[in-house]
Amino acid sequence: MSMVDLRSRLPALAPSILDADFACLADAVRLLEAHGADFIHLDVMDGRFVPNISFGLPVVSAVRRLTRLPLDVHLMIVEPERYVEAFIEAGATIVTVHAEVSPHLHRTVQLIHEHGARAGVALNPATPLALIEEILPFVDVVLVMTVNPGFGGQTLIPSVLQKVRRLRARIDEQRLPAVIEIDGGIKPSNVGAGIAAGADVLVTGSAVFHADDPAAVLHALRTEAQRAWLAHRSGSSDGD
Ligand code: DX5
Ligand code: ZN
Numbered sequence: 001m002s003m004v005d006l007r008s009r010l011p012a013l014a015p016s017i018l019d020a021d022f023a024c025l026a027d028a029v030r031l032l033e034a035h036g037a038d039f040i041h042l043d044v045m046d047g048r049f050v051p052n053i054s055f056g057l058p059v060v061s062a063v064r065r066l067t068r069l070p071l072d073v074h075l076m077i078v079e080p081e082r083y084v085e086a087f088i089e090a091g092a093t094i095v096t097v098h099a100e101v102s103p104h105l106h107r108t109v110q111l112i113h114e115h116g117a118r119a120g121v122a123l124n125p126a127t128p129l130a131l132i133e134e135i136l137p138f139v140d141v142v143l144v145m146t147v148n149p150g151f152g153g154q155t156l157i158p159s160v161l162q163k164v165r166r167l168r169a170r171i172d173e174q175r176l177p178a179v180i181e182i183d184g185g186i187k188p189s190n191v192g193a194g195i196a197a198g199a200d201v202l203v204t205g206s207a208v209f210h211a212d213d214p215a216a217v218l219h220a221l222r223t224e225a226q227r228a229w230l231a232h233r234s235g236s237s238d239g240d
Contacts, residue, residue: 003118004070004093006140006179011195011225011233012038013218014072014181016205017063018054019152025059028209029066035218039072039094041183041203043152044087046077049101050150057083057090064091072096072141072203074122074183076149081108088115096120096143096181099131109138120181124149125160129167139178141201142167146194147184153206156185161197168198188220195228 006012015037020028032040040063045054060073070093077083080097081104087095095112099121102108112119120141121132125148132142144164147154164180171178179200186194187207194202204221211217 003116006118009038010179010200011229012201013221013225014039014041014201014203015208015218016041016043016152016203018043019205019209025062026066029063031214032218033067033069035215036222037069037218039070039201040067041072041074043074044077045150048078049098050076052150057086060087060090060092070094074143081111084108084112085115088112088117092117094118094120094141096122096141098122098124100124100127105135106138109135125157129163129170136170136178137174137176141181142178143181143183145184146182146186153210154185156190161193164194164197164199188217188224191221191224192228195225196232
């Protein structure tokens with residue numbers, strides 16, 4: 001399986017199904033696919049790394065059967081290295097683990113790549129970039145949490161956008177392959193600030209699934225992301 005090309009899709013929308021109606025998950029995935037999602041973001045939570053339990057391998061497999069879109073699996077679990085192979089087997093295209101619970105991060109990134117998926121590393125709002133300094137050249141995605149992980153529907157923490165700016169500068173000056181994904185509290189009114197700070201991929205959950213018209217929100221996110229990309233990032237890689 002060739003690894004998905006992340007850079008050709010930027011700026012990319014990666015809607016999270018965490019706040020979708022799980023009684024109608026197929027409808028939710030089809031809506032995302034029909035209205036411009038580039039990835040499907042799946043938030044796996046174990047009730048230990050975060051104070052919430054969401055879903056696991058069966059849901060990833062089910063979503064894999066529903067769509068051809070790349071599956072962006074965000075593991076908010078302890079000991080993620082024990083499960084990366086199973087999530088790739090279930091259909092994950094990108095597997096993102098939290099640096100805070102990955103003492104052997106280089107080995108875990110190698111493991112993800114060995115099994116044909118793209119490797120992401122996630123940072124909680126209070127976690128400094130220094131924690132991923134050594135692994136940065138080897139990852140495909142840096143997932144910068146713009147809320148404290150565990151729940152949808154929270155408010156973006158503005159100070160984290162400074163961390164995104166610093167990460168953007170580091171990736172650009174070292175010409176590294178990693179894309180920056182921001183996750184939490186993203187909506188049409190702040191997606192431009194996220195792109196301007198340097199984000200490439202935008203995760204959004206409740207803004208879409210709590211809306212009266214989710215399709216309209218997806219289109220608003222796309223329009224705003226494109227506007228901001230043209231205004232601030234037009235020299236970046238080939239985002240359309
Ligand atoms: C939170 C998850 C996020 C969240 C995004 O722990 O990682 O992906 O579901 O949802 P909103 O957009 O509602 O913050
Ligand atoms: Zn997430």
